[in-house]
Amino acid sequence: MPGTSPTPRARASMADVGRLAEVSAQTVSRYFSGRGYVSDATRARIEAAVAELDFRPNLNARSLRSGRSHTIGVLAVGPINYGTAEILSGLTSRAQATSYAMAIAQLDLDMADPASRAQIRRALDGLLSATVDGVVVMTPYLGLEDLLEGRLESVPAVTVSGRPRQEQDSVTVDSHAAGVLGTRHLVDLGHTRILHLAGPTDRNEANDREQGYREVLAEAGLEPLPLVRGDWSAASGHVAAMAVAPGTFTAVAAGNDQMALGFLAGMRERGLGCPRDFSIVGVDDMPDARYFAPALSTVEMDFARLGRVAIDMLRQRIDSGEHVPRTRLEPRLVVRDSTAPPG
C-alpha cells in the first residue's frame, strides 16, 4: 500500500484534523471540550479524522491558553520508604481516577546539608514553572515551614504528614494517636518498664509518636525510660537491640515496624525471645508485619488512603478557591503475637 503515511511526520494539530473533517479548528476544540454544539454528523467526521491522523491534543498549548493544566505536582522530600510508597500509590491512583496528570519531584537528601534547602526550593520552582494546578507537599522534616511558606501562596497546596500545628490544607494519619495506641496497649497488658524506640529527631512523625508514648506513661504514672533512637530502618532497630541493657525493660514501643523487625532480630541474637522475654509493638502495619517472628502487634496507618484524601482535598481547594480544613485519619491497633503480659 503506497501512500500510507511513510513517516508519521510531525504531530497533527486540531487545524489538521479540522482540514480533514472539513470544519474549523475551533469545532474540533469544541468536540474535545464538550463546550458548545457539534452535530452528530460533524462529530463522526472529526472522530474519523482523529483516528486517521492519530491526533492527540497538545496539553502544553491547552494549558498555555486556558491557564489550567489539569496537572498536580508532588514534592516529596526524603527516601521512598514503605509509607511514602503507599502514599504515592494513593496519590497516583486517585489522580488517575479523576484524570489529573501528575508531575513528581522527589529528592532524597541530607537535611544537615544547607544546600538541601536550595535544592528543595529549586524542585518546587520546577513544579511551579510547569504550571501545575496545585501541589501536594510531602515533607516529613521539621523546619521546612519557612522554606515553603513564602513559596506556596501562589498555588493551591496540600501538605501531607506535615507539621502538627498547620490547621489548614493538611492531611495526616495521626501519629500522636499511633504512639498513644501502641503504648497504651503495652500499659494495659501490665507493662511498667516501657522503652521507646524512636525515629529521627528531625521528623515530625517521630516526635508525635514519642509525644504519644510520653503522655500515656504520664497518665499511667509511669516513668519513661531513656529514649533509644533509630532512623526508621531495620538496621537501626538492630543496633538499638545490641545497645540496650536487658532487664531494664519489659516492653518496647517502636516508632515503626521496620525498626521493630531489626530489634527483634538483635534480641534474638542475644538469646532473648519475644513475647517471652519482652513485648514489642510497631507502627505502620506494613503487609509483612504479620509474618515477622513473632507476628507483630502494631498500629495500622492507612497511608494509601492518606494519599487519596490528599488529592480529594487538593481538588476541592483548587475548585473552590478556599482553604480546606485539616484532616486527620485515625490509626488502628492491631494485636498479634509480639505482645503479652510481662513476666
Add this chain to the structure above:
Amino acid sequence: MPGTSPTPRARASMADVGRLAEVSAQTVSRYFSGRGYVSDATRARIEAAVAELDFRPNLNARSLRSGRSHTIGVLAVGPINYGTAEILSGLTSRAQATSYAMAIAQLDLDMADPASRAQIRRALDGLLSATVDGVVVMTPYLGLEDLLEGRLESVPAVTVSGRPRQEQDSVTVDSHAAGVLGTRHLVDLGHTRILHLAGPTDRNEANDREQGYREVLAEAGLEPLPLVRGDWSAASGHVAAMAVAPGTFTAVAAGNDQMALGFLAGMRERGLGCPRDFSIVGVDDMPDARYFAPALSTVEMDFARLGRVAIDMLRQRIDSGEHVPRTRLEPRLVVRDSTAPPG
C-alpha cells in the same frame, strides 16, 4: 509599606521582566537560555527584575514553541511494591540530577479485566499529550507488547524489566541469572529436592526466575518438584507453606524475599525451622531481609541503579536519536543464615 504588590497578580512573563529591565523579551529569553550575547550590565538588570517580579519561566509556552519539554514520562503498570519503589527512586533521583522533570502515570489494575488494556492506552496517551521528550515504560506483565508497540514509535522509549526478547531500548536486572544464582547456591550446598516458590504466571520476571531454576536443576541432573505459585506477597508465601507437604523437599528457591518471609512464618507455625529442617533463598535483598528469622540468603537486585540507568539510556536515546542497546544488570548472591547443607 504601601505599594508593595498588594496581590501578587498574575504570573509575570518575560515581557514583564523585559519592561522592568528595559530590554526586550527576547533578551530575557537569551539570558535564561544562555544562547546569544547579554552584557553584564543587562544581565544584572534582568536578575533584579526577575527577583522583583518573582518570575518563573512558563514551561508550557517554552515547550510549545521549542518542541522540547525536558520532561520524561513514566508509565508504571502494577502496584508500587519494593522493587517498583526502588526503581522509581532511581528514576526520580537521576532525572532530578539531570534537571529533567518527571510526569508519572501509575496504574494498579487487574490484568484479567480486558478494560485494563484500554486504561493503559489512555494513560500512555496522556503522557504523550503532555509532550514528554521520552517515556520510561515499566510493565512487568506479559502480553503488553502489542499494546505498546504501535504506540511507542512516535516517542523515544526505554522499557524497564520488560520482556526478555526485546534487544533494544531496554534495561533489566537479569532475573534469569537471579534464578540461577539462588538455585545453584542450594545445589552447591548439596540439596537435591528443591522447591520453587514462583511469582505470578503473567509476570516476566517470575518466568525468568523459574527458567533459571529449571536450568540449574537440569544441569545438575535433578528433577524439579511441582511448582508452587504465589503473587509476590508474604501472604502468598504463607499460604504456600501451609500447602506443601513437608518431607518432600529440603530447600526452597523463592521468587522474592517477601514470599520467603511468609513461607518462613508458615513453616514456623507448622513447627519446622530454618535452616534446620529446610533451606530457603530469596530474590531482591530488600533491606529488611537481613533481619528476617533467620537472616535470609538471597540474590541482590540493584533496582535503584536500574532506574538510574534507565534515565541515562533514555537521555542517550533522545539526544542521539538512535536506539540504544539492551542493558542487563547482574544480580549478586548474598549468603546469610537461611541456607545450609541438607540433613
Add this chain to the structure above:
DNA sequence: GCAACGTAGGTTAACGATAACCCATGGCGC
C-alpha cells in the same frame, strides 16, 4: 409576525516563549 432562544459553526486574537532574521557598533588584519 416577530422576538427570543437553541443549535451549529466560523473568525480573530491571545496565552508566553523562542527561532529566524535583522541591525548596530567596535576591533582587527591586511
Add this chain to the structure above:
DNA sequence: GCGCCATGGGTTATCGTTAACCTACGTTGC
C-alpha cells in the same frame, strides 16, 4: 580603507489551543 567577525540586542512570526465574539438558521411562544 575595507571586509569580517565578535558582541549586544531588537522585530516578527509562530508553536497549538481556546476565549470571546459573531453569523445564520430553525423553532416556539404569544
